Amino acid sequence: MPKHDTPMMDELESGPWPSFVTDLKRQAEKSPQCWDILGKMELSFKDRITHWKHGGIVGVFGYGGGIVGRYSDVPEQYPGVAHFHTVRLNQPSSKFYTTEKLRQVCDLWEKRGSGMTNMHGSTGDLVLLGTTTDQLEPLFYDLTHDLNWDLGGSGSNLRTPACCLGKARCEYSCIDTQALCHHLTMHYQDEIHRPAFPYKFKFKFSGCPNDCVAAIARSDFAVLGTWKDDIRIDQDAVKGYINGDFAPNAGAHAGRDWGKFDIDAEVLALCPTECMRMKGDELQIDNSNCTRCMHCINVMPRALRVGKEQGATICVGAKAPILDGAQFATMTIPFIKIDPENDFEEVIDVIEKIWDWWMEVGKNRERVGETIMRIGLPTFLKVMEVDIAPQHVKEPRSNPYVFWGPDEVEGGWDRDVKEFRKRHAQ
Amino acid sequence: MPKHDTPMMDELESGPWPSFVTDLKRQAEKSPQCWDILGKMELSFKDRITHWKHGGIVGVFGYGGGIVGRYSDVPEQYPGVAHFHTVRLNQPSSKFYTTEKLRQVCDLWEKRGSGMTNMHGSTGDLVLLGTTTDQLEPLFYDLTHDLNWDLGGSGSNLRTPACCLGKARCEYSCIDTQALCHHLTMHYQDEIHRPAFPYKFKFKFSGCPNDCVAAIARSDFAVLGTWKDDIRIDQDAVKGYINGDFAPNAGAHAGRDWGKFDIDAEVLALCPTECMRMKGDELQIDNSNCTRCMHCINVMPRALRVGKEQGATICVGAKAPILDGAQFATMTIPFIKIDPENDFEEVIDVIEKIWDWWMEVGKNRERVGETIMRIGLPTFLKVMEVDIAPQHVKEPRSNPYVFWGPDEVEGGWDRDVKEFRKRHAQ
Amino acid sequence: MGYDPENPMADRITDIGPPHFEQMFPPVVKANYGKWLYHDILEPGVLMHKSETGDECYTVRVAAARLISVEHIREICDIADAHCDGHVRWTTRNNVEFMVDSKDKVQPLMDDLKSRGNKFPIGGTGAGVTNIVHTQGWMHCHTPATDASGVVKAVMDDLFDYFGSMTLPAQVRIALACCLNMCGAVHASDIAILGIHRKPPMIDYDAISSLCEIPLAVASCPLGAIRPAKAENSAGEEIKAVAIKQERCMFCGNCYTMCPALPLADPDGDGIAILVGGKVSNSKSMPKFSKLVIPFLPNTPPRWPETVDAIRNILEVYAKDARKYERVGEWAERIGWESFFEKTGIPFTIKSIDDYRLAYDTWRTSTQFKFTSHIK
Amino acid sequence: MGYDPENPMADRITDIGPPHFEQMFPPVVKANYGKWLYHDILEPGVLMHKSETGDECYTVRVAAARLISVEHIREICDIADAHCDGHVRWTTRNNVEFMVDSKDKVQPLMDDLKSRGNKFPIGGTGAGVTNIVHTQGWMHCHTPATDASGVVKAVMDDLFDYFGSMTLPAQVRIALACCLNMCGAVHASDIAILGIHRKPPMIDYDAISSLCEIPLAVASCPLGAIRPAKAENSAGEEIKAVAIKQERCMFCGNCYTMCPALPLADPDGDGIAILVGGKVSNSKSMPKFSKLVIPFLPNTPPRWPETVDAIRNILEVYAKDARKYERVGEWAERIGWESFFEKTGIPFTIKSIDDYRLAYDTWRTSTQFKFTSHIK
Numbered sequence A, B: 001m002p003k004h005d006t007p008m009m010d011e012l013e014s015g016p017w018p019s020f021v022t023d024l025k026r027q028a029e030k031s032p033q034c035w036d037i038l039g040k041m042e043l044s045f046k047d048r049i050t051h052w053k054h055g056g057i058v059g060v061f062g063y064g065g066g067i068v069g070r071y072s073d074v075p076e077q078y079p080g081v082a083h084f085h086t087v088r089l090n091q092p093s094s095k096f097y098t099t100e101k102l103r104q105v106c107d108l109w110e111k112r113g114s115g116m117t118n119m120h121g122s123t124g125d126l127v128l129l130g131t132t133t134d135q136l137e138p139l140f141y142d143l144t145h146d147l148n149w150d151l152g153g154s155g156s157n158l159r160t161p162a163c164c165l166g167k168a169r170c171e172y173s174c175i176d177t178q179a180l181c182h183h184l185t186m187h188y189q190d191e192i193h194r195p196a197f198p199y200k201f202k203f204k205f206s207g208c209p210n211d212c213v214a215a216i217a218r219s220d221f222a223v224l225g226t227w228k229d230d231i232r233i234d235q236d237a238v239k240g241y242i243n244g245d246f247a248p249n250a251g252a253h254a255g256r257d258w259g260k261f262d263i264d265a266e267v268l269a270l271c272p273t274e275c276m277r278m279k280g281d282e283l284q285i286d287n288s289n290c291t292r293c294m295h296c297i298n299v300m301p302r303a304l305r306v307g308k309e310q311g312a313t314i315c316v317g318a319k320a321p322i323l324d325g326a327q328f329a330t331m332t333i334p335f336i337k338i339d340p341e342n343d344f345e346e347v348i349d350v351i352e353k354i355w356d357w358w359m360e361v362g363k364n365r366e367r368v369g370e371t372i373m374r375i376g377l378p379t380f381l382k383v384m385e386v387d388i389a390p391q392h393v394k395e396p397r398s399n400p401y402v403f404w405g406p407d408e409v410e411g412g413w414d415r416d417v418k419e420f421r422k423r424h425a426q
Numbered sequence C, D: 001m002g003y004d005p006e007n008p009m010a011d012r013i014t015d016i017g018p019p020h021f022e023q024m025f026p027p028v029v030k031a032n033y034g035k036w037l038y039h040d041i042l043e044p045g046v047l048m049h050k051s052e053t054g055d056e057c058y059t060v061r062v063a064a065a066r067l068i069s070v071e072h073i074r075e076i077c078d079i080a081d082a083h084c085d086g087h088v089r090w091t092t093r094n095n096v097e098f099m100v101d102s103k104d105k106v107q108p109l110m111d112d113l114k115s116r117g118n119k120f121p122i123g124g125t126g127a128g129v130t131n132i133v134h135t136q137g138w139m140h141c142h143t144p145a146t147d148a149s150g151v152v153k154a155v156m157d158d159l160f161d162y163f164g165s166m167t168l169p170a171q172v173r174i175a176l177a178c179c180l181n182m183c184g185a186v187h188a189s190d191i192a193i194l195g196i197h198r199k200p201p202m203i204d205y206d207a208i209s210s211l212c213e214i215p216l217a218v219a220s221c222p223l224g225a226i227r228p229a230k231a232e233n234s235a236g237e238e239i240k241a242v243a244i245k246q247e248r249c250m251f252c253g254n255c256y257t258m259c260p261a262l263p264l265a266d267p268d269g270d271g272i273a274i275l276v277g278g279k280v281s282n283s284k285s286m287p288k289f290s291k292l293v294i295p296f297l298p299n300t301p302p303r304w305p306e307t308v309d310a311i312r313n314i315l316e317v318y319a320k321d322a323r324k325y326e327r328v329g330e331w332a333e334r335i336g337w338e339s340f341f342e343k344t345g346i347p348f349t350i351k352s353i354d355d356y357r358l359a360y361d362t363w364r365t366s367t368q369f370k371f372t373s374h375i376k
């Protein structure tokens, strides 16, 4: 395939940030269709519009997801990308790789596709960007046989679960994010590969409330590590911070002179619950009022550690704005043990409760968060069989429109209007 | 009329709080129907239910409001209150009275009604509680001729306007609440007496953001005094408070020992905008960041005074929850001069803009706040011809669903899909 | 000569409005209108306003039942004549204010007031509980779910000490509305007493045809629980009526307001809900709506002990726990609503979780919460 | 042997999932899993995690375009083989992390990275601007209103210094989504770049019958702007199609997602909206949605100067004005949104006033506001 004249693409080779254009040109030496990618991108830059057709249902036999079909609306001009389907490989939990595995993927994709990838897709997949329909089955065969690796999700199914790196390299993690993520991914292979839901459903797992995988904003089922007992305090380290031996926030603000560390201003005053105080040079935390926001721990990681009684808070129903407006996930299970020993039974139990209900009452293309909005949080919480607690809301309702059942009201609902009229003339 | 056996009513004669029962019995000596009031109340206490029939359209000729009809559903048992209509007298602005006028009302009502009143109704009227249909015209005649006093509103009309006592006895008032209230009441007699609106409409006027007449919570058209320049500071008085010469909050907390006055904790730290600071023993206010919440002035009335450039903020659309949930009035006009000199022209202009729009687009039984909710604040603000400002919202929208007009978009909206397809194959 | 039924239009006068407020001002108010400098609360119920002219206005505020007789008003006039050269006012919360123009007139006035039994308790200022804004209840309205005057008397008898003192963290404003129409505007009160129904409307087939316009009745239901339906009246005639999906009803009563043939009131179904944490003023925090914390308390005349106790409990916990100047709602938000329920011991029920419009904004979309005893 | 088209089901393997994460862990990570005590950011892009075993894990984080070639990945592998005994990871924001188990291995690794031109800039940690989460844009999607990779390259070239430094009040997370579907989840970002359409869909009568189910197309519109309607195609045949009330359209594109015969994309109609103040973490304040502050900026490839300038402006004003640890949204709420617009000089337009669902909660129902220059 010939090079195209791509002045605008070329412009994007300049500048300090890594250039995808330079990279495309480099790959083009081995994967000539990359010239057509560049040419077609140039056309979109010129026309200020996409040149892909709508949709395109392709896939591998027996799977309802994992591949997103794409066809060019200018196939003659750029035959190399007339078909340009993406293949979603289910990334290993928290995206650690051996170079050996990665090189296998590279070879496979150079053979079977454009050689271009997304590391990674927003949901978390390792996305192989652009191939033709006839390559899909062979690619899938090689992937499963040679790499023993499988596809991720797309369509109205369970999407590829994702997690933060958790205990692998973070002192804050209260749960085994990878173990949980991987176990559920394996447990629900069928739900990932064969759409049977009203709409997409996403799992994300963060080890602590910092939520580095954006679970509470981006997943229908968000599990965030937390703890129930007290923050562990190393008073000497506290002094260390006060004396300036350690940089606050692990040095995250080192680039600017913010003056001497001021524990009152930087920690105590920013605690959202005002539950910390200094008694002399001893830091005291009223843990019963702590909401585990992480701030103090983030600022003084050497002095403060998450508690020992660890578990997770489960929030349900996050989504992007289409159609009722964006939703964050709503706190549903305040605290749950996350136990690899029993294969995360408790978590699975929660998931299936949600699915059973959603699959029964959810409308087509209705995310579970929208279903909860439509039917009401009280009903959802009842379905979940959780103890109703004030923690489920930011504040009690301000309207007085409460539902009552006949069983809750003395005498029930059956009344005889004629009897009533005897006492109350019309 | 005979006394009735009223053990539960009698029980309410005990206790330190003034007893309406004792009072009813006292009035009964002169107005025997009060025995029937007591008897009928006793019956409601026994049955735990009201014994009034629904509605009842009565009134005086030519008026569509001012009287609320009521008929008993047990007329034979308590003939004295078989009819029990209320008459709403439009209270003088801010409810000051001369005993002379009051005595006239008393005599009139003893002659024409039950002798019982509400001082005052929630909207502000002086409510005469309970009379018969045949008394209405004579009462109205005496009221207008002898007391030269008129009825207030009820029904789908302008309700009796009300105001706080403002400049009459409050140092905080930034507007002439009574003058404004009285002028508009007179100006809109027709709107008060002859229902022509989709639903009720209420005016309330508070002299400052403390809002002692609850305008922002209870009126469709809420005018609250405010100022535009700087809070006036008397530094000596500030020292006075610090030294404990004056009781903070004018002594409102004198009943309990809260310890020595702490200007940092009690004033500076509670300023919602953190715009105050002490420079030595001098108090400094960054007025550009002040939101005129009144707190500092409330706490130190001898030291701080509202600014000199006074006017009002107008908020629109407060209402009780029926049916879409309660609404506070929404800030619509950030600042407007309130000028008795020109008969409050600017205010009247605002009111008529609202009415013209609401009467055109408002549905039956739709409060203006609900109309704004249904049609949208942006449209309403355009109708009001106000400069759109960030002050109109607490925060910008978080959903991306913005309307655009063809005139706002290059090339307008007319496109030829065939032309489009030439460039984008289907 | 007065009104002549024979000739009702004879020299009829209309649209003259209320008497002008200025005629009503006491001299000291008229003279110092707009000139006030500051005020002091000398003791509970007694205010002194200082003018730049040097004048002073002393106000003695006394409680009143809002339901008062002309005899009682005459007694108020007697007092005003004796001490306040014939002027008096009512506040926006139904208290009565006697004003005098010099300090030495205050004591005699107060002595007089105190000499009249429990008719004129002095107070209602500052950080205390002032009079309850309320509505008609069984005394005059057709839609109430509870009484007004009776409940208010019972509650204020119990809270009486708070009326005559200023010991609370801030002013506490209590309001009562006897149905969801909320004439008492309880939607923005520190503590709100709200009459609620819990049984769906009955359908009076013998009255509906004559009393209601079916389309209006149907349209009146915010939840679409009402639909047009044929039915049979006692006379056995088929009539145009309505059918009600009872499980959809949330008892707002709007249908009864529009159609008298749909009564909801019921001795056992009706009762009181308690809402807290509302405020009107813009002081410190912006206005807040009251929040529903106790979904139902029974109607127990004459003294509604359950309601009285519930309110005292909230008030006392608040008094102990809140900071100076902190309104009930500001306190609850600072400690968190979970702690509000914990500290007050009020059981949290599913009824407090919003499932009406705009409900989503009240859900907790964060991992931030406290481990109160609610979490097992 | 491999895949045999003649016999596609031959020894087919399915549902084996991804490789197990543990195989992927570097030794130091596996050995210290769950034992980490604390971390330090030694310099921008360089993290040291300390384990209770005494072990240390040094991480060097480098930027990557999310759109990368296998050649580039191979180069990353070469580096990982040379320095990190064959392990490497990607972050949740598309950066690459090289990990070594001792301090002395850090400098050689960094030298190597720096020796490779601008391919591996080091940074993205702490109080700076890290990589932009983004989506496909014109590179692969069918519904975009702007490009992704191109805009990101332009913006990051401009903000490059903030990637390699930690001088901001807090971390600033920028995201891009090329249409309202918001695959980039920009609804909770400090600064969000959002592709938007501004022209209602065209109706392709020649395609609609074959491509769309009319009822689904009609149901897809949240504002009910689409109704079924008969029409005529080029062939002059009457067909079942739809009609669109254009003035009701707010350009969400959902109809096009459901029905390919309703394209909206347009060179002049499409462009970018800027939202700010969102956050995901529960640190300090609860998660916040991004708020729309600039309703439209044009699509101006290859470098989108208007968008680049708008973002730099917001970032610089924030950097100057905000307090240490204060996220963009926390800052805007503290100073008040009116001050945000004042300080940034961004003109406030009516487009920023919510008129969608739940809109009421964003209206200002208080007299509390600042007199900025917006108020004449």
Ligand code: SRM
Residues within 6 Å of the ligand: A068, A070, A086, A088, A118, A120, A121, A122, A123, A124, A125, A126, A127, A152, A153, A160, A200, A202, A218, A219, A318, A319, A320, A321, A322, A323, A367, D134, D135, D136, D140, D141, D142, D143, D181, D182, D183, D184, D185, D257
């Ligand atoms: C590839 C990816 C963007 C990327 O470049 O990374 C993507 C691409 C598409 N998304 Fe997405 N979404 C991707 C992550 C997301 C996310 C982010 C996340 O998962 O964390 C979201 C927001 C969170 C959420 O789920 O709400 C997201 C919200 C949507 C929506 C709106 C869904 C909603 O309920 O609001 C749609 C519309 C739809 O489903 O029809 C959508 C639809 C699409 C489609 C299939 C277009 C369409 O109209 O059907 C896009 C295919 C583009 C293409 O040609 O490849 N995509 N999509 C992401 C998946 C890669 C991966 O598997 O890792």
Ligand code: SRM
Residues within 6 Å of the ligand: B068, B070, B086, B088, B118, B120, B121, B122, B123, B124, B125, B126, B127, B152, B153, B160, B202, B218, B219, B318, B319, B320, B321, B322, B323, B367, C134, C135, C136, C140, C141, C142, C143, C181, C182, C183, C184, C185, C257
């Ligand atoms: C008398 C009074 C209560 C009192 O004891 O003080 C009252 C009494 C009634 N109100 Fe009210 N409202 C009274 C002030 C209010 C207020 C408070 C205010 O005006 O500040 C409100 C809340 C603020 C508001 O307007 O939203 C109020 C909100 C309602 C509503 C709900 C309106 C809404 O849009 O939410 C209704 C229902 C209706 O209009 O059908 C209502 C309806 C009624 C009716 C007419 C009953 C009905 O269903 O039609 C009541 C007649 C009772 C009777 O027999 O006397 N009343 N009503 C108040 C008028 C006295 C006066 O003129 O001074």
Ligand code: SRM
Residues within 6 Å of the ligand: B094, B163, B164, B165, B166, B169, B170, B171, B172, B210, B211, B212, B213, B214, B249, B252, B298, B299, C039, C041, C047, C090, C091, C092, C093, C094, C095, C124, C125, C126, C130, C131, C133, C170, C171, C173, C188, C189, C190, C278, C279, C280, C281, C282, C283, C327
């Ligand atoms: C007399 C009255 C106005 C009237 O025209 O009748 C009035 C008079 C004063 N109010 Fe008020 N307020 C009056 C009803 C209100 C209301 C309306 C209501 O409660 O329905 C409010 C709004 C309540 C709310 O926020 O929910 C109200 C909120 C305030 C505030 C704000 C308090 C706060 O911190 O939120 C102040 C400032 C203060 O108390 O320092 C205030 C201050 C005052 C001052 C100190 C103003 C002054 O300088 O004279 C007056 C004496 C205060 C006192 O009683 O301690 N007044 N005040 C009303 C007396 C009602 C009563 O009998 O108890």
Ligand code: SRM
Residues within 6 Å of the ligand: A094, A163, A164, A165, A166, A169, A170, A171, A172, A210, A211, A212, A213, A214, A249, A252, A298, A299, D039, D041, D047, D090, D091, D092, D093, D094, D095, D124, D125, D126, D130, D131, D133, D170, D171, D173, D188, D189, D190, D278, D279, D280, D281, D282, D283, D327
């Ligand atoms: C590597 C990564 C997790 C992963 O599995 O890949 C990660 C790693 C760390 N995060 Fe994170 N976060 C990562 C994405 C996130 C995200 C998700 C996102 O941005 O999409 C968030 C939520 C962002 C938001 O709130 O909008 C996130 C919010 C935090 C916070 C909360 C910051 C705040 O004040 O709100 C902390 C605490 C802190 O920074 O002190 C944190 C802290 C950390 C620490 C310090 C945890 C630790 O002890 O190691 C790690 C290094 C921080 C650093 O880079 O300065 N991490 N972190 C992600 C790196 C992304 C990148 O390449 O830049």
Ligand code: SF4
Residues within 6 Å of the ligand: A164, A165, A166, A167, A170, A171, A172, A173, A174, A206, A207, A208, A209, A210, A211, A212, A213
């Ligand atoms: S979410 Fe918590 S545990 Fe996971 S990486 Fe971020 S800070 Fe660490």
Ligand code: SF4
Residues within 6 Å of the ligand: A270, A271, A272, A273, A274, A275, A276, A285, A289, A290, A291, A292, A293, A294, A295, A296, A297, D284
């Ligand atoms: S985690 Fe948050 S709430 Fe808890 S003590 Fe630390 S700063 Fe306060």
Ligand code: SF4
Residues within 6 Å of the ligand: B164, B165, B166, B167, B170, B171, B172, B173, B174, B206, B207, B208, B209, B210, B211, B212, B213
């Ligand atoms: S609203 Fe303001 S001016 Fe009016 S009485 Fe209350 S404090 Fe005074």
Ligand code: SF4
Residues within 6 Å of the ligand: B270, B271, B272, B273, B274, B275, B276, B285, B289, B290, B291, B292, B293, B294, B295, B296, B297, C284
């Ligand atoms: S009025 Fe309120 S905002 Fe203004 S300075 Fe005083 S306390 Fe602060």
Ligand code: SF4
Residues within 6 Å of the ligand: C135, C136, C137, C141, C142, C143, C144, C145, C177, C178, C179, C180, C181, C182, C183, C184
């Ligand atoms: S609140 Fe309801 S019951 Fe009470 S007076 Fe108003 S309308 Fe009647």
Ligand code: SF4
Residues within 6 Å of the ligand: C200, C201, C220, C221, C222, C223, C224, C225, C226, C244, C248, C249, C250, C251, C252, C253, C254, C255, C256
């Ligand atoms: S009470 Fe309200 S909800 Fe129930 S039927 Fe009547 S209108 Fe509908």
Ligand code: SF4
Residues within 6 Å of the ligand: D135, D136, D137, D141, D142, D143, D144, D145, D177, D178, D179, D180, D181, D182, D183, D184
């Ligand atoms: S945001 Fe929209 S345009 Fe971009 S990838 Fe997602 S669906 Fe496609």
Ligand code: SF4
Residues within 6 Å of the ligand: D200, D201, D220, D221, D222, D223, D224, D225, D226, D244, D248, D249, D250, D251, D252, D253, D254, D255, D256
């Ligand atoms: S773009 Fe959205 S709003 Fe416009 S017609 Fe299509 S679905 Fe409706």
